[in-house]
Amino acid sequence: MSSDRRDPPASPAPPAAPRPVSHGASDVGLKRERNEDSFLVDPDLGLYVVADGMGGHAGGGTASKLAVRTVQRYLQDLRRDAPSTFDPAPFDTSPIAGKVRAAVEAACRTIYETAQADPSLAGMGTTVTAALVQGRSVFLAHVGDSRCYLIRDGRIHQVSEDHSLVNEQLKAGAITLDEARTSRFRNIITRSVGFEEQVEVDLSALEGHAGDHLLLCCDGLTNLVDDSEILEIVEAIPLPKVPERLIHLANERGGDDNITVVVVRLA
Numbered sequence: 206m207s208s209d210r211r212d213p214p215a216s217p218a219p220p221a222a223p224r225p226v227s228h229g230a231s232d233v234g235l236k237r238e239r240n241e242d243s244f245l246v247d248p249d250l251g252l253y254v255v256a257d258g259m260g261g262h263a264g265g266g267t268a269s270k271l272a273v274r275t276v277q278r279y280l281q282d283l284r285r286d287a288p289s290t291f292d293p294a295p296f297d298t299s300p301i302a303g304k305v306r307a308a309v310e311a312a313c314r315t316i317y318e319t320a321q322a323d324p325s326l327a328g329m330g331t332t333v334t335a336a337l338v339q340g341r342s343v344f345l346a347h348v349g350d351s352r353c354y355l356i357r358d359g360r361i362h363q364v365s366e367d368h369s370l371v372n373e374q375l376k377a378g379a380i381t382l383d384e385a386r387t388s389r390f391r392n393i394i395t396r397s398v399g400f401e402e403q404v405e406v407d408l409s410a411l412e413g414h415a416g417d418h419l420l421l422c423c424d425g426l427t428n429l430v431d432d433s434e435i436l437e438i439v440e441a442i443p444l445p446k447v448p449e450r451l452i453h454l455a456n457e458r459g460g461d462d463n464i465t466v467v468v469v470r471l472a
Contacts, residue, residue: 241265264329316399
C-alpha cells in the first residue's frame with residue numbers, strides 16, 4: 206500500500222531590502238592643478254564618504270585616498286568577521302555606531318604613520334564625512350568642514366557641524382553669516398584626520414525615511430553654492446545628474462577649489 210505524501214512547498218525567501226540609490230562625482234575645479242579630494246560610493250556596504258585632503262605637494266591627495274580606503278576596509282573586515290554588527294537595529298541601540306567612529310580613527314592613525322615614514326608627506330591631513338546606511342538608520346562620522354545634508358519634505362538641514370575657524374567665530378557672534386561667506390579665513394579648519402595621531406570624531410545618528418536624500422560634499426561646493434540652491438537642484442533633476450550639475454554651478458562661479466558631491470536617496 207502506497208501513500209502519495211508530498212512535502213509542503215518551501216516558503217519563498219523574503220525579498221531583500223531595497224538599497225539606497227546613489228551617485229557621486231569629483232572635479233579639480235578651475236584654479237587648482239590637482240584634485241586632492243576623494244570619495245566613495247559603496248551601495249553594497251551602505252557606505253558613502255567624502256574626504257578633502259590638504260598638505261604638501263602630494264600629501265592632500267594621499268591623505269584623502271588613505272582615509273576613504275581605510276574606512277571602507279575597516280567596515281568590510283568588520284562585516285566579514287562580525288556580521289551580526291550589521292543586523293538592522295534602531296539607531297539608538299545599534300552596535301555599528303561606535304564602529305563607524307573607530308573606522309575614522311583608524312584612518313587617522315594610518316595617515317599619520319604614513320606621513321611619519323615619508324618626509325615628503327609631512328603635515329598631510331584630510332576632512333572625512335562618512336555616512337553608513339543600515340536599514341532605516343543612518344550613522345554619520347565627521348571631522349573637518351566637508352558637510353552632510355539631509356533633504357526631507359522640501360527642506361534641507363545640515364547635519365554635520367563645520368570644524369572651522371569661521372564657524373567658531375559665527376557661534377561666538379564675532380561675525381555675521383554674510384561675513385563668513387567672504388572671510389579670508391574660511392578655508393582654515395580646526396580639526397582634521399591624520400595631521401595628528403588621534404582626532405576627536407563627531408558621531409551622530411538619525412532615522413531615515415523613504416525618499417530622504419543625503420548629500421555629502423566638500424567646501425569647494427558650499428563656498429560657492431547656497432543650501433537653498435542645493436535643495437532646488439536635488440528636487441528638480443534626476444538623481445544621476447545631481448553631482449555634475451552642482452559641480453558645474455560651482456565652476457560657473459569661479460571653481461576656486463576641488464569640488465566633490467555624493468548624493469544618496471534612501472529606499
